[in-house]
Amino acid sequence: MSADKQTNWSYTEALPFEDEVLLRARERSHELGVHPVSTGVGAALTVLAASAKAQTVVEVGTGAGVSGVCLLRGLGPHSVLTTIDSDVDHLRAARLAYSEAGIPGNRTRTISGRAAEVLPRLTDNAYDLVFIDADKASFPVYTEQAVRLLKPGGLLIVNGALDNGRVADPAAREPLTNTMRQVGKAIRDNDSLVSALLPTGDGLLLAVKVQPARR
Ligand SMILES: C[S@@+](CC[C@H](N)C(=O)[O-])C[C@H]1O[C@@H](n2cnc3c(N)ncnc32)[C@H](O)[C@@H]1O
Secondary structure (H helix, E strand, O other): OOHHHHHHHHHHHHOOOOOHHHHHHHHHHHHHOOOOOOHHHHHHHHHHHHHOOOOEEEEEOOOOOHHHHHHHHHOOOOOEEEEEEOOHHHHHHHHHHHHHOOOOHHHEEEEEOOHHHHHHHOOOOOEEEEEEOOOHHHHHHHHHHHHHHEEEEEEEEEEOOOOOOOOOOOOOOOHHHHHHHHHHHHHHHOOOEEEEEEOOOOOEEEEEEOOHHHO
């Protein structure tokens, strides 16, 4: 990244304001060894959730609730966030963050389990937004499941799509980097999706499931 692009990136990450609720959730994330979404990604999640007017949302990788609070703050009062994590301590911290953010309990459904086993139990074409931010090795499976879960017009968001800058470096051949390249290309080449990769945070991949008639 050229010096001015790095400066732009740092500026956009530092610009969003985060309140005490998010700062406490970030602190608990670090105590639990969880990597929460960056401030820029958090702000983008709020905007994307609001602009999508999403009512039904699935999150893969709850962590300590930073991304969940950001999504919920963009969602309407009747929306529900279904969020999945394999670690019960992370889910407990996330529930605390939702409560501190004043989110009523009936607006979140926290599911404990391995996402590859939970996602197939969720209903086809029933969700407006799916956010993926868990173990990268399983992103190809999660992406495939997300496309099945999304309604036409629904939005898929994949965090960490640039894998700490390694995806763009042709010399980087680590398995997880190759997996993230594969996910980016599979989304780009999927005729049922229109997509864009934003350099926000560690790469935010966006895709909308389009109506077959529009293609
Ligand atoms: C990067 S953190 C998520 C951070 C969260 N999105 C946030 O911004 O606050 C990844 C989370 O995925 C969870 N995870 C890892 N492997 C998983 C799996 N196979 N199924 C479900 N959750 C998993 C971890 O326990 C961790 O909480």
